[in-house]
Amino acid sequence: MMELLKVSNLCIEYASPRGIVKAADGVSFAINRGEIFGLAGESGCGKSTTAYGISRLLRPPARLSAGSVKLEDVELTTLSDAEFDRLRWSKISIVLQSAMNNLNPVMKIGDQLADSILTHEPMTKQQALQRARELMQLVDLPMDRLGSFPHELSGGMRQRVVIAMALSLNPSLVIMDEPTTALDVVVQKGIVSKIMELQQTFGFSILFITHDLPLMLEMCSRIGIMYAGKLVEVASREELLEGPRHPYTQGLLRSFPSVSGPRKRLAGIPGSPPDLITPPAGCRFHPRCGQAKPRCINAEPIALPVGEGVVACHLYGEEGTAYEQASAASE
Numbered sequence: 034m035m036e037l038l039k040v041s042n043l044c045i046e047y048a049s050p051r052g053i054v055k056a057a058d059g060v061s062f063a064i065n066r067g068e069i070f071g072l073a074g075e076s077g078c079g080k081s082t083t084a085y086g087i088s089r090l091l092r093p094p095a096r097l098s099a100g101s102v103k104l105e106d107v108e109l110t111t112l113s114d115a116e117f118d119r120l121r122w123s124k125i126s127i128v129l130q131s132a133m134n135n136l137n138p139v140m141k142i143g144d145q146l147a148d149s150i151l152t153h154e155p156m157t158k159q160q161a162l163q164r165a166r167e168l169m170q171l172v173d174l175p176m177d178r179l180g181s182f183p184h185e186l187s188g189g190m191r192q193r194v195v196i197a198m199a200l201s202l203n204p205s206l207v208i209m210d211e212p213t214t215a216l217d218v219v220v221q222k223g224i225v226s227k228i229m230e231l232q233q234t235f236g237f238s239i240l241f242i243t244h245d246l247p248l249m250l251e252m253c254s255r256i257g258i259m260y261a262g263k264l265v266e267v268a269s270r271e272e273l274l275e276g277p278r279h280p281y282t283q284g285l286l287r288s289f290p291s292v293s294g295p296r297k298r299l300a301g302i303p304g305s306p307p308d309l310i311t312p313p314a315g316c317r318f319h320p321r322c323g324q325a326k327p328r329c330i331n332a333e334p335i336a337l338p339v340g341e342g343v344v345a346c347h348l349y350g351e352e353g354t355a356y357e358q359a360s361a362a363s364e
């Protein structure tokens with residue numbers, strides 16, 4: 034499969050009165066063409082920060098302090114704002130949790146769609162409005178809603194407009210940060226199946242962020258798990274369903290009801306995530322990890338390829354065997 038996006042050693046910090054918050058600390062992963070890649074992890078682990086870093090939406094006090102983001106081999110981090118603006122919507126677009134953050138409250142839907150198209154494509158207003166009509170059809174919204182203001186639409190309808198807008202210039206990557214979280218379950222289901230249908234039709238890649246792990250397992254072919262600013266595991270959906278490797282991923286999956294199979298008591302993860310200004314040394318998860326060893330306290334685990342993905346945990350050795358087995362064999 035061809036790689037579309039490559040994120041390498043992405044480091045993003047926030048300057049705060051208490052000190053530097055390392056919200057993304059050496060994050061690396063790749064997304065293939067036509068792939069839906071998920072980013073999961075507890076609140077505050079750096080998922081949105083990573084998404085904002087990729088799509089150049091970071092604003093002070095946030096700062097990209099290191100790393101590279103390549104989309105179709107173009108380095109995004111060194112582009113000027115004007116150069117990046119030419120790629121926004123046509124190559125990379127973003128759908129945020131609250132549609133109101135994406136929409137102008139005092140502009141009619143049709144004008145907003147047409148304007149966003151006209152900013153990037155040389156065409157007449159009539160042609161742009163025609164494209165806006167096509168987009169409304171794509172997301173199953175009635176044409177007469179082109180004349181509505183955002184507040185006149187339901188939350189689900191607004192999110193459909195935002196999705197239409199994100200797809201208006203056929204981007205190769207759409208970043209979706211909690212696109213359905215603010216919606217009720219029934220509306221959520223409709224939006225998710227629409228996203229899947231559009232992705233199948235147009236073949237764009239998606240970086241999908243949600244707290245809803247069962248939904249993520251349904252939608253994504255591969256998933257990256259973040260903990261305290263670090264990407265601790267990347268695995269295929271099948272690998273995660275069969276048995277996640279990192280103890281944090283194991284705990285995270287135990288915190289959700291199983292999509293299928295018998296009902297069981299949810300276990301959760303003891304303790305809470307660390308302060309990102311002074312994270313623990315060694316493996317950041319070690320204070321909460323039931324499998325922590327002495328080396329986890331001092332030595333930071335590096336991400337090693339295991340199976341179809343990577344895992345950053347001292348339980349795994351060079352060849353992806355459990356560390357315990359690797360060290361037993363060498364004794």
Ligand SMILES: Nc1ncnc2c1ncn2[C@@H]1O[C@H](COP(=O)(O)OP(=O)(O)OP(=O)(O)O)[C@@H](O)[C@H]1O
Pocket residue numbers: 047048049054056074075076077078079080081082083094095244309
């Ligand atoms: N403006 C800011 N100033 C200081 N710290 C910030 C700022 N914005 C975010 N952070 C911190 O950066 C870290 C990562 O936040 P981020 O929103 O990326 O996490 P997240 O995983 O997307 O969380 P959620 O799932 O709740 O959206 C958190 O510890 C958060 O407190």
